[in-house]
Amino acid sequence: MDRGAGGGVRGGGVRRNRSATLALAASVLALSAGLAQAQTAAPVEYDLRFDDAVHHEARITVTWRDVGTEPLRVRMSRSSPGRYAIHEFAKNVYSVSAVDGAGRALTIGRTDPYGWTIPGHDGTVSVTYTLFGDRADGTYAQIDATHAHLNIPASLMWAEGQEARPATVRFRPVAPDWRVATQLRPTEDPYVFTAPNLQYLMDSPTEVSAHAVREWTVDDAGTPRTIRLAVHHAGTDAELDRFAASARKVVDQQIAVFGDVPDFDFGTYTFIADYLPYVSGDGMEHRNSTILTDTRSFAQADFDQLGTLSHEFIHAWNVERIRPAELEPFDFTDANPTPSLWFAEGFTSYYGPLTIRRAGEQSVDGFLADLGGTLGFIVNNPGRAYGSPQEMSLRAPFVDAATAIDPTNPTIFTSYYPYGQIIALALDLTLRQRFPGVTLDDYMRRMWRVHGVTEQPFTPDDLVEALAVTTGDRAFAEDFFARHVEASELPDFGPLLGQAGLVLRPARPEAAWIGGPPIRATGTALMVTNVPARGSPVFEAGLSRGDEIVSVDGVEMNADADWAAVVAARKPGDTVEIAYRQRGADKTTRLTFAADPAIEVVRVETAGGSVTEAQSAFREAWLGPAS
Template sequence: MRKSAATFLLALALPFGALAQAPVQYTVAFPNAVHHEAQVTVVFAELPSGPLQVRMARSSPGRYALHEFAKNVYDVKATDSKGKALTVSRPDPYGWDVSGHDGTVRFTYTLFGDRTDGTYAGIDAIHAHLNMPATLAFARGLEQRPAEVKFETPGGWQVATQLRPDPAKGTYYAPHLQYLMDSPTSLGSQKVRSWQEQGRTIELNVLYEGTEAELDDYTAKTKKIVKEAAAVFGGLPEYDFGRYTFVVNYLPQTNSDGMEHRNSTSVTSNRQLRGDDVMNNLGTVSHEYFHSWNVERIRPRDLEPFDFERANMSNSLWFAEGFTQYYGDLIMRRAGVFTDDQYCQYTLSGVVGAMLNSPGAARYSPVQMSQQAPFVDAAAAIDPNNRGNTYLSYYYIGAANALALDLLLRQNHKTTLDAYMRAVWQQHGKEQQNYAPAKPYTLPDLQRILGEVSRDTAFAGQFFRQHILGHELPKFDELLAPAGLTVRRARAGQASLVSRLSFNPADSTASLGSTLVGSPLYQAGLDREDVLRKIDGQRLSSAKAVQELLAAHKPGDVVPVEYRTRGGIRTTQVTLAEDPTLEVVTNETAKKPVTKAMKKFRDDWLSSKAK
């Protein structure tokens, strides 16, 4: 019954005339998987006259930089419906024009892929993990056609994907290109865990060499995460085919990554499901699952629809990614994966410390940080940059502002960030059409809804001016105090250079990376690639030796530093600073008073919300 109902709804959702169009048909085979190759065949039928423009994506949903996936495609050939070879030309580095067809083009190529993560394709003798923009070519002008994909796999491999299976054909279905490209697929010997949650099927499809007991424990914790995420929004989304799939690869050759998708998420890591690794892996699961609301259905207008042929810039990644970063860890606490102390140690200390100690956060807004994504989100470049002084990830700057906003709403407006997220969901996420949000949001929408939820439009305007469009730093010591949490120096009274050193054992020197604005070495005129030879007359044999040297001093002491720069060997005087590292701890740990009001505030904030 569920399948036939979904099929009926699918027909209503498709654009007029789409059902009559010939689907784009893909076949993906692995005759040379041991050498990381796949053979891909695409059949484009019922084509209008004129050259067919076939392209590989240059970017990928959930990533914002260019990745130029055409670089891993070769042995390109094209024939018509009768097998006649067609002329293939290269108009640019990203695709091929096919001329002389008879209304059908059979386009074939070899794909190389040996990076298993959420962006690329990873293929070997035991598995294939395919991000579709890195795998499947498409044709301009055919973006609204449905697609059918057939995977010709070695024996023992099963398919994990959000694409809709068609068992009669042995294929997998996507309603259009946007959905196809948003559907990562894992092929291999899957370990499956599946359960029902609020009438939807949630499933884990896992490639993992560990024990069944480890996977069972991981599944139990994932179930709690799913419940806590649903509690924030008041229920689960209407997954398009009634199913949400965690596409999980935890093999040794895997790179750590998480990538959100509409009805699934790609989770990859070489970490095991035991010890502290479990917490790290679950953190990715929690973050990516929250995305099934925030960014997949609650979507910024400047990312809708996603353009596969250019870098995609958004003003709102501080919200789409940063608020998700905040909730990913908060849900871990509410699900009982973290204790209060662990939440302070692993989450709050990092977010607060990054926000308050980052030179970039003090000079640029979350909106401006979001606009930097095409240059930093797994983007590749070989020239040096000054991001240490100009940038703080939209994940951290967004999470810090989410934390501040949640605490402000709880303290001053008798509401919560949960209520705000539910309101955004109701107005800009719940209604969907053609597998996309019906009402993508803008920055003014987010400000307006904050005014509605807080019942204070002046507060909403001020918060956006100061903290979202501006770069005023939150007062975290004041904001966290009602929860019985303390912000303090982690190494109070300790002298520091506030710089990372790379030690050179051969000559007992240390090389510098970029020095941070305001740090002792920056103030003294040292910069990247300068080499420290002596501090206070002592050679730099190891990190331990430098720590011992600094321990003999206090902040404010002036020490001579001998260094080699591009202009030769110099000596200068450096004033040591107090180590700026911050930490957030419970008042219990800080041995400070904890009142009943503090305990209630903390419990209301951090306790489970799932029923």
């Protein structure tokens, strides 16, 4: 298979300085007494009202008591757990006022866009502000007449120096049938919850609405843990029951991977789902909960929401407890980059669909169709020439729902989600090939026992160490990371997949292909829509983003159908003459079509061959029984 360049050799990869880690640990120990004292202080009190929900506004009051006499610095977060880029949440906060313990109005100073400074108080400060929110996803807030969907960093202020204090949060719903879904600790009052500190509070998304609930328990070595599914949707009870039954099967398969259930704080894990036409599709993991949003109903999506649910629940182990050292503790004032997202997100992306398949919720052929698409995307991805999985992980602050107005070159980035997914596939199949009885599940269990159960954040070196211990072969572990993680080489997947009686083959070998971005109608013109990949037919023809295609071999081009007809009539190796307009200049060029490099993975039986008994056993051990 194709082998990518870049990334460097061992020693050139990204490694965390262990002495720095030890120094950090010493600092944490030195601060522990002070933190314990802060945790015994009066809790921070939050009160949330939604009286003007129809205009997407919440009115929020936060009270700090016994804070001394120095000016109190309060602020909004700039980043959010599960996101790796900057998000300026203060932009949605306005009408800020403050009073002291006697109710006297306080002067508020503003020297930067992120927060407010409040001097002259009596040791108690109550700040009231308006929050605007109209985007329901894993990052922001949405407040309307149907619900209050709150990502907490996007919603709640906090005070510098008071992060260790516990918090009490009161929600005041606008309708009597609204209830609260959250990982915050419940109290006897169904609308009042608590958090032990700021880190936990910020990690606790909340849905206040007339949502439906399904729940069940799983056994954790004799201790029951509750799995709760809170769904705000417009579907039927029967549809929700069907979805809950599928979710339960997937949860069971994921527990089987790790051989253990996380010790969910307060005994419960909550899926918080909004499946409504006015939300934005997303999924966002948290320590004991996840946000799931989709614009489609169960019926419209044919229950496809199961894919996001599966991905996010894997995070209860991988990311939330098997945690990259760079994310702990989370910094709410800046981006939180780590070189290990290829593992944290990519290996999660591998197990999400795999556990759905093992649960019998997707056919083998359906799983292979999706796998082949992802494998082809990575094998043929031009971004691998510009960096390893570690390098792509470090670029998360530029791409993880981050926005910029200047155009960028999309061909130099390969998402760490599918990149890591294919590294996981390579490692799983290689382990099964070289080390009988050892699979990627064993590697994940090792990471769970050493870093998840103990909640000791891992470094890139720790990932290598876990593989060395799992296989008993340090040379193999170091070589695998040097070639496939610190550099961007891919293995030959043909023989690896062949163990399972699977065939890797071209998907459309006779189809003509131009590579790079699509050419499509934009307004009244046919345009090249983005920067082409280096070496692709479009690139070699000298075309680039924004070029207007005027004609092909003298035939005028005006609509998508015109270009589709050109491509359909050609085969690999054919050449056409293109007249185009580039930055106001009329030009001509010649474009030679290449063969479509798309690949697919199919069962050998589908390809006309016969599967052996050994291949069938391998396939079932990996993917589960055929359904």
